[in-house]
Amino acid sequence: MLSQSVHTLVNQQNGNLSFKIFEFDNTSYFDHIQRNNYFTLILITSGDGIAKVDFCEYVFGADTLFAFYPYQPFMISTKAPLKGFSIQFHHDFFCIYRHHKEIATNGILFNNIYQQPFIQLQESSRKTLLNIIGEIIEELKVEGIQRDEVIVSYLKIFLVLATRIKLEQQPVQEDDAANGRQVFIVQSLRDAIEENFRIKHSASDYAALLNVTPTTLARITKIHFNKTLSDLINERIIIEAKRELYLTGKTIKEIAYELGYEDEYYFSRFFKGKTDVSPQLYRDTVGFNKGGS
Template sequence: MLAQSVYTLVNQQNGNLSFKVFEFDNNSYFDHIQRNNYFTLIIITSGEGIATVDLAEYPFKENTLFAFYPYQPYMLQSKGPLMGVAIQFHHDFFCIYRHHKEIASNGILFNNIYQQPFIHLDENARKTLLNFVSEITGELKTEGLRRDEVIVSYLKIFLVLATRMKLEQQTVLLASDPGGKQLMIIQHLRNAIEENFRTKHSASDYAGMLHLTPNSLARIARMHFNKTLSDLIADRIIIEAKRELYLTEKTIKEIAYELGYEDEYYFSRFFKSKTDVSPQAYRDTVGFNRGAVC
């Protein structure tokens, strides 16, 4: 594959990236921390290495599909040549939140704090997804009638298929936990976070709910999620904050209050510490575009 094989659509209103597909035959693009204001899908067709995502490390090899959401920090360090293809798209081109019922990818493929940010592809899955990338590339080479709509249609199918694949892989239980005790704790923890993240921000709160010591729950969280319990809670708050910043016109103060923060400035510092941008900057670069049709 050739690094110069790049096809891009630009938002004519603001000059920013709308959609991009490119092939790569080395790791120069991903060998440093990325924090992009758009979604990124990467299919590794050849090579292996270590992916650093949200400060956690995951080994990867060929036939892996990565899915990263806006401003999620990631870096791919390969042990040799790395080849593949990447798709990047902005919310204004295709709105994950608004198409949630159609594709169900938000919270599964993207914005999933409970699962690793990639899936493994068998040969059939790899060929199927790469075929859709080829169809998208073909459209990008033309100036055909309603080209953007055709690309969105292919992208939807790509996301639906990738989401199915991830759901199938999530059903595999860990062989190291034959009794299911830890898996039950993990499920209770997920439920507790989903029900209480707006009001309870402390790891000790959740340990108390699950009748475990904070250290015991922390070990289980680290083992299953590859992150601390505090990071897990913070990530869930940030995902909800991003959703509100994108979909609504609520003030930052209102969003902060709904997420359990009486001090909007404290909330803004917390948000920036996790995303590297302020809530207002996130809204300006990713958020609600009043002129866009999602």
């Protein structure tokens, strides 16, 4: 049995998924690579296993909340039954980019290339989030007035609470650093990528900026992020490209140029290689701007 209960809202204009919440009691839904054109939250209530996300593998157990952004590749492998709930929602139903000032979710819970894509839940926070899921399910069972608005309100609360937990756990992850020098380099690297990812795309550029050898920077990056420096740079470029494709009507050529690519076709191949979809298809399936390239 794939799921015990499934509740779905569909966009009446185009027939696409707007919002979905379901309970699962095995991994058949997540045991192959997912590249969904919507946000995905997975709350594990029972079981453990390995999550393969982007270029990394993470061991997880019960009371774990995963958060994946559109077209982020992931799959979950377990040897025993896995139980929990999943929430999926499209940009058109709730745009975290547009509500970032209200909930501060994007860049913390989602789209955070520097942190693991999940949080650990304490008993109290687990109960609170499950209660919100219960309220959403009850709301979906009836055809009440302004139902979508009520569900969005519950979703906002869910995301705010999850983001708070993530923020509380981030300093703990930083404390695992081997020494103060490494912490300084890691923070400096984050700042350098944020300031320069549009114009500097090579690992050697950042080693030079930080005045460390490429080998040293590669080792520190692997220790702290379990990724290569090139992975971090590329993921930051892709995040920005997605934002531009979703939030603006700029042409693909304009976006490519602003991200440091003079050849829009090379940029399109790079984008598709990282997301499995072309920039135009991403805009057409996720973005509200349907403008051509």
